[in-house]
Amino acid sequence: MQVGPLVMAGFLASLVECVEALTIVLAVGSTRGWRGSVSGSVVAIVVLILIVGAFGRALEQVPIELVQIFVGGLLVIFGLRWLRKAILRSAGVIALHDEAAAFAAEKRRMGTASGSSGWDLVAFATSFQITMLEGAEVVFIVLGIGAGGAGLTVAASIGAVAALVVTVATGIIVHRPLASIPENLLKFIVGVLLSAFGTFWFGEGAGMLWPGTEWSLAGLTLGYLLVAVTAVRLCRVTRQKGLDAVALGKAS
Amino acid sequence: MNWASVLLQTIWRLFVDDGAFALSAAAWLAFMWQLPAVGLNPIWNCGLLFFGLGLILVHGVLRRTKDHHH
Numbered sequence: 001m002q003v004g005p006l007v008m009a010g011f012l013a014s015l016v017e018c019v020e021a022l023t024i025v026l027a028v029g030s031t032r033g034w035r036g037s038v039s040g041s042v043v044a045i046v047v048l049i050l051i052v053g054a055f056g057r058a059l060e061q062v063p064i065e066l067v068q069i070f071v072g073g074l075l076v077i078f079g080l081r082w083l084r085k086a087i088l089r090s091a092g093v094i095a096l097h098d099e100a101a102a103f104a105a106e107k108r109r110m111g112t113a114s115g116s117s118g119w120d121l122v123a124f125a126t127s128f129q130i131t132m133l134e135g136a137e138v139v140f141i142v143l144g145i146g147a148g149g150a151g152l153t154v155a156a157s158i159g160a161v162a163a164l165v166v167t168v169a170t171g172i173i174v175h176r177p178l179a180s181i182p183e184n185l186l187k188f189i190v191g192v193l194l195s196a197f198g199t200f201w202f203g204e205g206a207g208m209l210w211p212g213t214e215w216s217l218a219g220l221t222l223g224y225l226l227v228a229v230t231a232v233r234l235c236r237v238t239r240q241k242g243l244d245a246v247a248l249g250k251a252s
Numbered sequence: 253m254n255w256a257s258v259l260l261q262t263i264w265r266l267f268v269d270d271g272a273f274a275l276s277a278a279a280w281l282a283f284m285w286q287l288p289a290v291g292l293n294p295i296w297n298c299g300l301l302f303f304g305l306g307l308i309l310v311h312g313v314l315r316r317t318k319d320h321h322h
Binding site for chain 1: 263267268269270273274277278281284285287294295297298301302305306308309310312313314316317318320
């Protein structure tokens with residue numbers, strides 16, 4: 001079998017997964033800081049390499065559905081929590097920088113000074129989860145393409161590593177323009193993306209058939225965006241009614 | 253407070269800052285995980301999964317907004 005098509009297949013299939021992870025890592029880095037975001041991603045890649053090195057082809061016995069259910073489920077809960085806060089911020093219910101205040105309070109409570117280093121656990125955990133999930137997909141792609149023999153696995157691995165290099169280079173180029181997007185808008189987008197990705201992977205793991213397979217991600221993203229925008233409007237109306245009721249109570 | 257409990261609390265807070273909201277989402281996921289066994293159209297299940305999570309999200313933010321004024 002020719003090696004070229006296998007390298008290309010590994011490259012293209014892995015590139016799709018890498019770009020999906022990059023989207024989240026970039027958005028998280030722009031909103032929460034690059035140190036936590038990049039280190040979460042790097043640690044996930046190292047963990048994946050160690051797992052692959054330790055277990056090799058035995059990993060083919062692990063059902064990908066279980067990985068999708070577990071990590072996808074965590075991502076849904078994590079993403080919805082993030083989106084909920086972004087909606088409440090946009091509606092003016094909570095302060096724009098409430099998390100910085102909460103973190104400072106937590107730091108005081110724990111009596112540590114680690115926050116001064118710019119370390120952000122939320123950014124780390126988010127990037128770690130999405131990189132683990134997409135990285136696990138890449139591992140299964142490589143194992144699948146290379147199922148015919150050890151040499152084929154090497155060819156598919158070369159394609160996957162090339163995809164990773166292209167993705168990292170793209171991330172370095174596009175991360176600066178992202179900084180010009182308003183912080184709360186980016187946080188809003190991250191919440192929408194995390195929820196959409198988590199829902200998609202959980203559904204895949206649960207045996208659901210997404211129409212158009214990975215194209216459903218675009219539909220889910222749009223769907224969550226519509227839900228979130230509607231929720232912001234509803235919250236603003238509810239908040240205004242509450243404020244009016246308070247003002248009426250004071251006047252009387 | 254030892255470091256292990258601080259670590260566990262920190263991880264817990266990564267996922268949960270409103271217990272009822274997180275529990276609702278987790279319960280819906282657990283329900284949807286078992287739903288394919290019922291034999292409904294798998295594409296309908298996708299819509300149901302999204303619809304339920306969207307509803308939980310809207311309910312969660314509205315409840316928080318109302319609590320804010322009470």
